[in-house]
Amino acid sequence: MAETAADSVISKEKDYAPASTSSTSEEKVVSEIDIQNLTIDDSNKFLDEDSNIKIITSGDTPYRSAFTFEELNLSPQLLKGLYVEMKYQKPSKIQAISLPLILDPPYLDLIAQAHNGSGKTACFTLGMLSRVDPKLKAPQALCCCPTRELAIQNSEVLRKMGKYTGITFECAIGGDFTTETRIKKRSPITAQVVIGTPGTIKRRMTEKTLGLSYLMMLVFDEADHMLAKEGFKDDSLNMMKHIGRVTSHCQVLLFSATFNESVKKFAAKIVKGNHNELFVKKEELSLESVIQYKVDCPDELAKVMVIKDQILEFGERIGQTIIFVRTRNSAIMLHRSLVDLGYDVTTIQGALKQEDRDKIVKEFKDGLTQVLISTDLLARGFDQQQVNLVINYNLPVKYDHSTEPDCEVYLHRIGRAGRFGRKGAVFNLLCGDMDEMIMSKIETHFDMKIAKVPDWRNEEDFKAAMRSAGLL
DNA sequence: AAAAAAC
Numbered sequence A: 001m002a003e004t005a006a007d008s009v010i011s012k013e014k015d016y017a018p019a020s021t022s023s024t025s026e027e028k029v030v031s032e033i034d035i036q037n038l039t040i041d042d043s044n045k046f047l048d049e050d051s052n053i054k055i056i057t058s059g060d061t062p063y064r065s066a067f068t069f070e071e072l073n074l075s076p077q078l079l080k081g082l083y084v085e086m087k088y089q090k091p092s093k094i095q096a097i098s099l100p101l102i103l104d105p106p107y108l109d110l111i112a113q114a115h116n117g118s119g120k121t122a123c124f125t126l127g128m129l130s131r132v133d134p135k136l137k138a139p140q141a142l143c144c145c146p147t148r149e150l151a152i153q154n155s156e157v158l159r160k161m162g163k164y165t166g167i168t169f170e171c172a173i174g175g176d177f178t179t180e181t182r183i184k185k186r187s188p189i190t191a192q193v194v195i196g197t198p199g200t201i202k203r204r205m206t207e208k209t210l211g212l213s214y215l216m217m218l219v220f221d222e223a224d225h226m227l228a229k230e231g232f233k234d235d236s237l238n239m240m241k242h243i244g245r246v247t248s249h250c251q252v253l254l255f256s257a258t259f260n261e262s263v264k265k266f267a268a269k270i271v272k273g274n275h276n277e278l279f280v281k282k283e284e285l286s287l288e289s290v291i292q293y294k295v296d297c298p299d300e301l302a303k304v305m306v307i308k309d310q311i312l313e314f315g316e317r318i319g320q321t322i323i324f325v326r327t328r329n330s331a332i333m334l335h336r337s338l339v340d341l342g343y344d345v346t347t348i349q350g351a352l353k354q355e356d357r358d359k360i361v362k363e364f365k366d367g368l369t370q371v372l373i374s375t376d377l378l379a380r381g382f383d384q385q386q387v388n389l390v391i392n393y394n395l396p397v398k399y400d401h402s403t404e405p406d407c408e409v410y411l412h413r414i415g416r417a418g419r420f421g422r423k424g425a426v427f428n429l430l431c432g433d434m435d436e437m438i439m440s441k442i443e444t445h446f447d448m449k450i451a452k453v454p455d456w457r458n459e460e461d462f463k464a465a466m467r468s469a470g471l472l
Numbered sequence B: 001a002a003a004a005a006a007c
Helices: A002-021 A076-085 A093-103 A120-131 A148-161 A179-183 A198-206 A223-227 A233-246 A261-270 A300-318 A328-340 A354-365 A407-414 A433-445 A459-468
Strands: A031-034 A054-057 A109-113 A141-144 A169-172 A193-196 A217-221 A251-256 A275-279 A290-296 A320-324 A345-348 A371-374 A387-392 A424-430 A451-453
Touching: A076 A120, A076 A148, A093 A109, A093 A120, A093 A275, A109 A261, A120 A141, A120 A148, A120 A217, A120 A251, A141 A198, A141 A233, A148 A169, A148 A193, A148 A354, A169 A198, A193 A198, A198 A233, A217 A223, A217 A233, A223 A233, A223 A251, A223 A261, A261 A275, A290 A459, A300 A320, A300 A328, A300 A387, A300 A424, A300 A459, A328 A345, A328 A371, A345 A354, A387 A407, A407 A424, A407 A433, A424 A433, A424 A459, A451 A459
Parallel strands: A031 A054, A109 A251, A109 A275, A141 A193, A141 A217, A169 A193, A217 A251, A290 A424, A290 A451, A320 A371, A320 A387, A345 A371, A387 A424
Antiparallel strands: A054 A275
């Protein structure tokens, strides 16, 4: 039933497409689509801000867009947090569109896609803080994240934003595996908002130390990954089942920068029939402020030399850098090579102790380290405004098809640079025909051309590349 | 042959 309704909207939406593409380049169109009563709102103030977002509203959802936070009926305490702590002035585009959908009755489920660094976290954090009843001392909102780092980062945002609200929160993430943590009897969570990772949340549910009776909001950050088979699909479904047994009034929010077609379909299936959707075309997802390059390297050693001579030599002038590698082992090897060459780099990957991971992230966020090597642990969601440069030491490939690119991960990785519209550059280090092919598949997928740095040995080539990306 | 969570 829900699927046919969505299908009909999509086909009708296509009929309107020429109208939006024929408009002038600055005048982008946000479409309002109502399943019952199909209309397009061209008067939306946010039309000229950036790219198209396709909105599908369901049922009789009154559609509106918030130009200011005042329009959202937020508590004075929450508004103070937004202005004083977060230093926000007005809602970003995704916030303006999604917040009314989240905060207005009948609190329909929402699937929302938006560009990297566009302020998704604030959408659901604000949503949770606003909908929670400060007087009711029990878990009311739950947010699931794919990594501990992201859970910590999100709870940090919640802490700041909710500083004056008195709303309590707890971070439900696992520690290191020891006999103590295994046996330790945990006391029930009384916090009103819980942010955590799948394993711990699941366990808390089964051992009944996470009460679900008053839960009214369930958020999946990086939702496409949380619902993907190769991600946390089983855990997510398990958690939803637990919640479904206790309450039927729980609003589900799915947020991510990426939703491939199969996850999109599955996501629409798991939310309740009547729900809202926001989507961005994949060709428009890659950020214009982040310039991407590819570099042909004859061998692995050349990649290390490129990093050493053409990138690290610029030092702090180019801001912070994240170097992505495919495996934990490559992370260790590359780390060793660069340290042996005398460079001060740090590395994070899932095999490290939680304590060390926390320390490395903190040092990087505090600006004490400039260059961080990482596995895809940090590919998603990691928010550090000073990161201007991302290096793909290895291209991201599908877990079961190493000849196929993982375009979603690629997009998430490059999104670590250029947070909130800042300038950024990406260097993809390619070695061999396979890399060439994977790279060209990525270009095709996003319908873009990636410029090649002519000579991996030529310093001037890299300087020119960084200059045109706005970094030097 | 694999990033991630966690027991």
